[in-house]
Amino acid sequence: xxxxxxxxxxxxxxxxxxxxxxxxxxxxxxxxxxxxxxxxxxxxxxxxxxxxxxxxxxxxxxxxxxxxxxxxxxxxxxxxxxxxxxxxxxxxx
Amino acid sequence: xxxxxxxxxxxxxxxxxxxxxxxxxxxxxxxxxxxxxxxxxxxxxxxxxxxxxxxxxxxxxxxxxxxxxxxxxxxxxxxxxxxxxxxxxxxxxxxxxxxxxxxxxxxxxxxxxxxxxxxxxxxxxxxxxxxxxxxxxxxxxxxxxxxxxxxxxxxxxxxxxxxxxxxxxxxxxxxxxxxxxxxxxxxxxxxxxxxxxxxxxxxxxxxxxxxxxxxxxxxxxxxxxxxxxxxxxxxxxxxxxxxxxxxxxxxxxxxxxxxxxxxxxxxxxxxxxxxxxxxxxxxxxxxxxxxxxxxxxxxxxxxxxxxxxxxxxxxxxxxxxxxxxxxxxxxxxxxxxxxxxxxxxxxxxxxxxxxxxx
Numbered sequence: 001x002x003x004x005x006x007x008x009x010x011x012x013x014x015x016x017x018x019x020x021x022x023x024x025x026x027x028x029x030x031x032x033x034x035x036x037x038x039x040x041x042x043x044x045x046x047x048x049x050x051x052x053x054x055x056x057x058x059x060x061x062x063x064x065x066x067x068x069x070x071x072x073x074x075x076x077x078x079x080x081x082x083x084x085x086x087x088x089x090x091x092x093x
Numbered sequence: 094x095x096x097x098x099x100x101x102x103x104x105x106x107x108x109x110x111x112x113x114x115x116x117x118x119x120x121x122x123x124x125x126x127x128x129x130x131x132x133x134x135x136x137x138x139x140x141x142x143x144x145x146x147x148x149x150x151x152x153x154x155x156x157x158x159x160x161x162x163x164x165x166x167x168x169x170x171x172x173x174x175x176x177x178x179x180x181x182x183x184x185x186x187x188x189x190x191x192x193x194x195x196x197x198x199x200x201x202x203x204x205x206x207x208x209x210x211x212x213x214x215x216x217x218x219x220x221x222x223x224x225x226x227x228x229x230x231x232x233x234x235x236x237x238x239x240x241x242x243x244x245x246x247x248x249x250x251x252x253x254x255x256x257x258x259x260x261x262x263x264x265x266x267x268x269x270x271x272x273x274x275x276x277x278x279x280x281x282x283x284x285x286x287x288x289x290x291x292x293x294x295x296x297x298x299x300x301x302x303x304x305x306x307x308x309x310x311x312x313x314x315x316x317x318x319x320x321x322x323x324x325x326x327x328x329x330x331x332x333x334x335x336x337x338x339x340x341x342x343x344x345x346x347x348x349x350x351x352x353x354x355x356x357x358x359x360x361x362x363x364x365x366x367x368x369x370x371x372x373x374x375x376x377x378x379x380x381x382x383x384x385x386x387x388x389x390x391x392x393x394x395x396x397x398x399x400x401x402x403x404x405x406x407x408x409x410x411x412x413x414x415x416x417x418x419x420x421x422x423x424x425x426x427x428x429x430x431x432x433x434x435x436x437x438x439x440x441x442x443x444x445x446x447x448x449x450x451x
Contacts, residue, residue, distance in 0.1 A: 014239065014267060015200075015237055015238060015239040015267075016199050016200040016238070016239025016267070017239070018175060018199065020147065020175070022145070022147060024097050024144075024145035025097070025145065029147065031147060031148060031175040031199075032200075033177055033199075033200045033202065033239065033241050033268060034177075034241075034270075034315070036099055036147055036148070086310060087309055087310045088313060089267040089268060089312070089313050
């Protein structure tokens with residue numbers, strides 16, 4: 001199902017899901033019930049933008065700017081990750 | 094270098110209104126008079142966070158039996174821990190839940206015993222429990238808290254796996270745990286009444302695959318596999334003393350909730366030692382840390398880095414010594430006997446439970 005990344009919803013972390021900087025392991029971690037996932041690189045850049053203030057299109061724009069990459073490439077990666085995050089109930093909507 | 098733990102299971106109390114025959118608490122329940130007080134728990138949480146723990150599971154017994162649950166939750170949150178409440182739902186209500194959310198509770202795990210009230214209440218040993226759980230689930234999601242439904246699976250409810258998952262979805266859960274009973278303590282005592290047949294377990298695995306596809310995107314389904322009929326052992330606890338620790342109501346610190354079934358292990362208490370000392374130096378934590386303790390077939394096995402030889406408590410219970418391979422492993426000389434015993438238990442015809450604590 002194609003998503004309207006420009007005018008679509010503004011994703012946020014689901015209830016019970018938090019991004020946490022762990023000083024013991026010196027790493028960003030996504031905390032959710034029974035799960036701890038280390039996040040780095042592009043995955044972290046996407047997750048920290050899931051704060052309910054940006055559309056997926058805006059997240060793509062920002063990542064394309066940071067990584068100085070072609071927007072179409074970034075778009076495919078972001079959409080794939082958003083699907084995965086939603087399936088794992090880590091991000092809404 | 095011993096890595097830091099990720100999680101702390103805080104058994105705030107062994108008191109519980111329910112009497113489930115597979116309860117993970119030990120056969121010798123700790124009395125209320127021995128329980129750590131609010132301040133002692135707050136100190137445990139601060140120490141755990143300093144040690145590197147990220148998540149605390151506020152469990153029991155029924156944690157709601159603690160009148161100071163709000164202060165305990167607040168202390169866990171203030172220590173910087175992700176806080177998860179593991180509750181039977183009995184003794185909790187909307188007001189208490191809102192209070193817990195206000196002080197930083199992140200997530201609630203609610204147990205359900207079955208989808209049919211009569212059966213669920215019989216398993217829990219508590220009339221009316223099921224209806225109260227369903228009502229509380231509504232309150233949890235209304236309060237804006239994330240909900241996981243936990244269903245322990247055994248012979249009396251395994252055929253309603255699909256209904257259980259459907260119930261979790263209808264209650265607004267994001268996640269459901271299908272947890273086949275683990276046969277230690279109370280469940281070991283009730284093994285004849287709880288053990289599903291091989292055919293039931295195989296059907297359940299097929300159903301689970303179908304349900305995972307059906308609920309993708311709506312509900313995460315996590316399953317603890319029933320290892321009596323498995324060929325490979327589970328990586329129990331992610332390895333002994335590798336990822337988490339368990340503090341009992343009186344402050345004894347265990348590598349897992351069943352560890353006290355292994356005799357001669359020396360457990361230390363938070364009343365006498367710091368949590369860091371216990372994690373790094375206590376005899377019980379170091380007993381099966383790493384691989385030096387292993388015998389064959391584990392010692393030279395290529396799987397030992399992934400499954401850590403399976404479960405030490407199960408090795409003791411079924412193979413006679415805690416350093417044996419977990420008999421769930423097909424490479425264990427006790428494997429065939431385990432499967433036979435499971436089949437015998439499943440056909441025992443026993444349906445009466447020895448209820449926990451009664």
